[in-house]
Amino acid sequence: METGLAGKGVLVTGGAGGIGSACVRTFAAEGARVAIHYRTSRDHAEELARETGGVALQADLTVEDEVASLFEAAERALGGIAACAAVAGVWPREDEPVWNLPLERWEATLRANLTATFLTARAFLRLVERSGHGSLVLVGSTAGRFGEAGHADYAAAKAAIQVGLLLSLKNEIVRVAPRGRVNAVAPGWTYSPMTRGELDEELVTRLSRTMALRKVAQAEDVARAVVVLASDELSGHVTGELVTVAGGMEGRTVHEG
Numbered sequence: 001m002e003t004g005l006a007g008k009g010v011l012v013t014g015g016a017g018g019i020g021s022a023c024v025r026t027f028a029a030e031g032a033r034v035a036i037h038y039r040t041s042r043d044h045a046e047e048l049a050r051e052t053g054g055v056a057l058q059a060d061l062t063v064e065d066e067v068a069s070l071f072e073a074a075e076r077a078l079g080g081i082a083a084c085a086a087v088a089g090v091w092p093r094e095d096e097p098v099w100n101l102p103l104e105r106w107e108a109t110l111r112a113n114l115t116a117t118f119l120t121a122r123a124f125l126r127l128v129e130r131s132g133h134g135s136l137v138l139v140g141s142t143a144g145r146f147g148e149a150g151h152a153d154y155a156a157a158k159a160a161i162q163v164g165l166l167l168s169l170k171n172e173i174v175r176v177a178p179r180g181r182v183n184a185v186a187p188g189w190t191y192s193p194m195t196r197g198e199l200d201e202e203l204v205t206r207l208s209r210t211m212a213l214r215k216v217a218q219a220e221d222v223a224r225a226v227v228v229l230a231s232d233e234l235s236g237h238v239t240g241e242l243v244t245v246a247g248g249m250e251g252r253t254v255h256e257g
């Protein structure tokens with residue numbers, strides 16, 4: 001089946017991360033020209049750019065001006081951006097119940113996830129306003145659907161992305177692009193640098209108790225869902241949808257017995 005992405009410009013934020021790299025490779029395999037955004041992972045982003053014939057571009061997505069410059073540079077390099085995958089995000093590793101959660105971490109997590117995604121979506125939609133077409137894929141999390149004890153900040157940010165932001169943007173984009181679409185993917189636990197060192201056998205057994213498929217996703221599982229949603233050929237009548245890539249997860253195991 002054709003994705004119709006050949007020759008199209010695509011920007012992947014967090015493109016040097018685990019899921020982002022898989023998205024870059026999957027878009028490139030469909031013939032897309034990919035701008036690989038990174039913040040600190042310059043070497044990996046440049047290596048990926050060489051591998052895929054794309055371009056590596058740096059920006060801190062929590063800084064308004066840097067996001068604007070990123071989109072300008074990507075548009076210049078690609079000649080246009082047909083699709084954007086907003087993959088960048090931060091999961092604070094430490095387990096902190098809300099009564100111990102410092103305001104500083106709460107604000108930093110919301111900024112690195114929700115505000116960064118807002119700034120990315122805004123910059124992309126400004127471009128769509130001029131081009132009259134575009135497809136945006138946001139990345140949320142099962143934390144935003146089922147909550148995540150010890151990470152209420154992250155769960156709240158992801159819920160806002162994959163519900164309030166998603167459902168508003170899918171109705172806004174058509175004001176400037178009649179066929180414009182916005183969708184989201186909610187990965188569950190996925191092997192990536194974000195979860196490195198966390199996913200031992202015991203944890204996988206515990207976290208997969210509410211899953212039909214008792215395994216952790218590979219980054220490629222998430223990337224394929226992102227690319228299918230980004231494609232106007234495959235998902236031309238799909239908008240405002242949240243696709244969960246989590247082996248049929250139904251929720252969290254709260255108690256041991």
Ligand SMILES: NC(=O)c1ccc[n+]([C@@H]2O[C@H](COP(=O)([O-])OP(=O)(O)OC[C@H]3O[C@@H](n4cnc5c(N)ncnc54)[C@H](OP(=O)(O)O)[C@@H]3O)[C@@H](O)[C@H]2O)c1
Nearest residue numbers: 014017018019038039040041061088089141189190192194
């Ligand atoms: N892995 C999982 O189990 C899982 C589960 C659910 C949802 N997710 C979501 O999936 C997405 C990708 O995660 P991943 O697993 O691939 O993690 P990852 O390897 O840590 O990638 C995240 C990327 O986000 C970028 N980033 C973070 N803060 C940024 C900022 N302020 N400005 C610009 N870029 C920033 C980082 O770029 P640099 O490396 O260049 O600094 C990093 O490469 C995230 O939104 C995450 O929340 C992951």
